[in-house]
Amino acid sequence: MKKHLIALTLLLSGLAHADAVDALRDFGRDVKSGKANFTQTVTSPDGKRKKVSSGSFEFQRPNRFRFAYAKPFEQTIVADGTKVWIYDADLNQASSRKLADALGATPAALLAGTDLERDFTLKAAAADGGLEWVQAVPKQAESTIQTLKLGFKGKDLAAMEIVDGFGQRSRLDFSAVQANVALGAERFQFKLPAGADLIEQ
Template sequence: MKKLLIALTLLSSGLAHADAVDALRDFARDVKSGKANFTQTVTAPDGKRKKTSSGSFEFERPNRFRFVYAKPFEQTIVADGSKVWIYDADLNQASSRKLADALGATPAALLAGANLERDFTLKALPVDGGIDWVQAVPRQAESTIQLLKLGFKGKELAAMEIVDGFGQRSRLDFSAVQANVPVTADRFQFKLPAGADLIEQ
């Protein structure tokens, strides 16, 4: 589930601050579907140990998305609008749970959900590394997330950063972002591979 938590600054003018928040609002309102590649870096609370993975991300509002981790381990996370499925290729094991139980005020909800302003309080942060950052604070108490930020370059989604309740930091950097491109419905349907175990929660 940490990967599902896997996908949220400006030192200049107040107008620029508004633009960073507006970029996220525009993304939530105008981008109905999309595709991107990502590289994820997970840093331990001590700041020393790091793990890197990469893969692809597809989504269609509301509440349909597909994360595929390709390296170093294969894992697929699919939300079909009612359930979230997580498949670990090495274990040949899948688990599923109701979308409402799995999503809540999470990064995936921020990217693919339908109620940005209802679920999150938004605040512009200083520019960092050429990226305009927006902090998204869940309106309901969410013990599994300390911090959630989304980064934009202009109107394009560039990065996401999450700090979980244990102080572990996950950062996803997006590339080859394609907004409002068609994504076929079967991409959000999970089919249990032959011989795989299924754990339903």
């Protein structure tokens, strides 16, 4: 109850927006590992078509993460600190590329990187849907991303929204978020399944 009163006081005084930027800075500094479930909704540029997928997300700083999509198709994206691996179960095909080439100013860098403000300029955005939002603007020209926002409920990461260079919008809503949990090293190692093709980029 006390937490809600503080949040309400901040909203009324117009200071909550700055708080969302602080929440992201705190997240980047204090949260060394975490896991959550997610639902991802991808909306076409005209807003008429939507695709929904879901799965789980885990990360450990620096630069280790695992996105495991379960529905409607199985796909796994794993970063082991050196490389990023993408595995498509339906195709039984994996691809890999160097982390430095793949990470940069990306959503994954915001969640699992080590220095947010080296790669992004952080700005408070308007509150929406019960969340306080932070816009993260890549410092290097990044043609694949138009805008990138993170939504917080208090200090807790609740959502991420990305608009790509084509105007397609992706929103991830996080649930069952656990911060600073013990995660085994094997969670961030990729083993090529038997018979799978590997494409190295």
